[in-house]
Amino acid sequence: MARYGMALDYKNCINCKACEVACKEENGVLLGADKHRIWVGVGEIEGEYPLLSIVSNTFYPSQCQHCDEAPCQMVCPTNATYYGEQGQVRVDPEKCILCSYCMNACPYDARYVDDRTMTVDKCTFCTDTRLERGETTTACQNTCPTKVRIFGDLDDPQSEISELLRTREHFTLKANLGTKPKLFYLT
Amino acid sequence: MIAQIKEFITTIPVKKVSVKDLLSFEKNFANYLVAAFVVVGMAMLVIGVITYLGHGHHAYNVTREHPWGLMIAVYIFFVVSSTGLCIVGSLGDVFGFKDYELISKRAIFGSIVTILAGFLVIAFEIGHPVTMVIYNVVSPGLTSAIWWMGTLYGAYLAFMIVEFIFLLKNDMKMAKYFGLAGLLIGLAAHSNLGSVFGFLNARPISNGVFYPTYFILTAFITGIFIAFIIMGFRYRLRFNEEVKKMLTGLAKIQALLLSILIFFVTWKLLTDIYGGMPDRAEVAIHILGSGTFWAEVILAMVIPLVIILKTGGKAHVALVFASLSGMVGIFFMRYNLVHDTQLKPLQMLKKVEYQLPPEWVHYFPSATEMMISIGGLAFCIAMYWVGTKAFNLDADH
Numbered sequence: 001m002a003r004y005g006m007a008l009d010y011k012n013c014i015n016c017k018a019c020e021v022a023c024k025e026e027n028g029v030l031l032g033a034d035k036h037r038i039w040v041g042v043g044e045i046e047g048e049y050p051l052l053s054i055v056s057n058t059f060y061p062s063q064c065q066h067c068d069e070a071p072c073q074m075v076c077p078t079n080a081t082y083y084g085e086q087g088q089v090r091v092d093p094e095k096c097i098l099c100s101y102c103m104n105a106c107p108y109d110a111r112y113v114d115d116r117t118m119t120v121d122k123c124t125f126c127t128d129t130r131l132e133r134g135e136t137t138t139a140c141q142n143t144c145p146t147k148v149r150i151f152g153d154l155d156d157p158q159s160e161i162s163e164l165l166r167t168r169e170h171f172t173l174k175a176n177l178g179t180k181p182k183l184f185y186l187t
Numbered sequence: 188m189i190a191q192i193k194e195f196i197t198t199i200p201v202k203k204v205s206v207k208d209l210l211s212f213e214k215n216f217a218n219y220l221v222a223a224f225v226v227v228g229m230a231m232l233v234i235g236v237i238t239y240l241g242h243g244h245h246a247y248n249v250t251r252e253h254p255w256g257l258m259i260a261v262y263i264f265f266v267v268s269s270t271g272l273c274i275v276g277s278l279g280d281v282f283g284f285k286d287y288e289l290i291s292k293r294a295i296f297g298s299i300v301t302i303l304a305g306f307l308v309i310a311f312e313i314g315h316p317v318t319m320v321i322y323n324v325v326s327p328g329l330t331s332a333i334w335w336m337g338t339l340y341g342a343y344l345a346f347m348i349v350e351f352i353f354l355l356k357n358d359m360k361m362a363k364y365f366g367l368a369g370l371l372i373g374l375a376a377h378s379n380l381g382s383v384f385g386f387l388n389a390r391p392i393s394n395g396v397f398y399p400t401y402f403i404l405t406a407f408i409t410g411i412f413i414a415f416i417i418m419g420f421r422y423r424l425r426f427n428e429e430v431k432k433m434l435t436g437l438a439k440i441q442a443l444l445l446s447i448l449i450f451f452v453t454w455k456l457l458t459d460i461y462g463g464m465p466d467r468a469e470v471a472i473h474i475l476g477s478g479t480f481w482a483e484v485i486l487a488m489v490i491p492l493v494i495i496l497k498t499g500g501k502a503h504v505a506l507v508f509a510s511l512s513g514m515v516g517i518f519f520m521r522y523n524l525v526h527d528t529q530l531k532p533l534q535m536l537k538k539v540e541y542q543l544p545p546e547w548v549h550y551f552p553s554a555t556e557m558m559i560s561i562g563g564l565a566f567c568i569a570m571y572w573v574g575t576k577a578f579n580l581d582a583d584h
Binding site: 036071074075076077078079080094095096097098099100101103104105106107108109111112113118119177178 | 244251255313316318322327328331337383386387529532
């Protein structure tokens with residue numbers, strides 16, 4: 001069984017936000033729910049002309065980290081948040097009681113309330129859409145013009161993501177919390 | 188077995204209460220004030236609930252960044268009150284301190300009505316309360332502090348009700364057994380409520396052992412504040428010697444507990460600030476600059492403690508008013524706990540989500556949240572009033 005993760009060659013990001021649009025289109029995210037499911041963090045240029053810090057102008061695409069030790073899963077009182085067969089962190093809207101504990105517990109601010117179901121939702125790695133149809137890419141990856149995202153099976157040593165994580169230095173966010181995220185930022 | 192249960196229930200000493208009984212009370216300013224509060228509060232509850240049913244969580248000012256608001260704080264306020272009253276009630280009927288048996292029935296009944304008020308408020312905060320009841324049983328999240336807290340509080344309520352019935356029947360032996368079980372379950376539930384915050388490793392300001400222990404301490408303090416208030420109303424501030432003796436004893440315990448609380452809070456803030464740990468130190472410094480924190484300190488800690496120390500705990504009437512101040516302070520304590528946990532934006536690189544980098548997450552409760560919260564208090568007082576009419580809440584000599 002695959003164990004999905006995503007590597008982000010984030011320095012290639014040009015902040016075109018095509019990933020946000022593709023995610024919304026593919027997963028039916030409501031209008032107005034901007035930067036809820038997936039987003040590009042922007043580091044603005046610091047300093048005053050002509051002493052501008054160009055290196056401060058960075059783009060950090062991000063979303064649910066699909067942690068192996070997900071705090072949101074641990075705190076869920078009804079097991080509405082659970083691990084999918086391929087390691088995705090999922091939410092079962094049937095079981096979600098909207099206590100919002102997971103939203104407080106997620107260190108990555110990756111959860112939001114879907115106004116249609118009034119339950120908590122988040123990135124699923126397109127499990128119910130593209131992966132369900134047999135595709136092997138996520139919408140955000142598929143649309144990215146600068147190929148920032150590499151989605152794949154972390155347990156397959158031949159996969160592109162495994163190859164990248166073997167050969168490129170990378171980091172995970174808030175690694176000190178021990179959540180073991182499956183989003184890897186390539187440096 | 189069924190016949191025995193039927194007999195057990197039918198022999199509960201309950202007085203018949205008519206609407207006329209409920210509306211008859213001594214005509215004085217304080218009683219009119221409370222009656223007016225209950226009527227207005229219940230009306231607010233109805234309006235608040237109707238608004239909530241029409242608009243759902245959109246009627247609240249909770250957001251993705253601040254998902255827990257006033258009603259979580261009010262729920263905690265009520266369940267803290269319940270646990271505290273359970274502890275105070277247990278002094279007499281579980282631990283055998285004769286002086287405190289006077290208040291056992293009132294305190295245990297108070298613990299029942301306060302937790303019911305808490306359940307009422309949380310029912311309108313949880314998005315899907317019916318789903319919660321079903322999946323709490325069908326699909327229990329055993330690693331969740333909320334699951335343990337909710338489940339234990341359910342069991343606690345059952346034990347409190349049975350204990351109260353035995354107290355009404357003057358069966359002190361059984362009341363003691365159920366009281367002890369209820370107390371232990373209540374303490375477990377309440378410390379689990381503390382751990383709901385203590386387990387959050389995403390929120391350094393709350394993470395750690397502090398809240399599970401602090402919750403028990405503040406519950407006891409809250410229980411004594413409420414004990415003063417309900418005895419003040421019961422005796423209309425004209426206490427007999429027996430009651431005075433009990434209240435003096437409670438005041439001395441309260442002085443000790445408040446001193447420990449001040450010590451705890453001081454060291455919590457010092458350790459939060461010392462070393463400058465990111466997301467913890469800056470939040471603690473922000474808390475020190477907030478008015479609601481100082482409201483908590485002055486109303487719940489300084490005023491009651493100074494009065495007790497100055498009078499040796501013998502200024503009973505003043506202490507009833509100090510306890511009212513204390514309860515307002517305890518409310519701020521709960522509000523601060525919930526709000527401060529969410530003060531620091533998780534941000535996650537979303538630096539321009541709001542055009543400007545957010546420094547602190549802002550929250551102010553909506554009118555609907557306020558109406559349901561005030562309504563919860565009115566509901567609590569109304570139930571207590573019905574209880575005073577339906578049951579003999581004074582100690583049997």
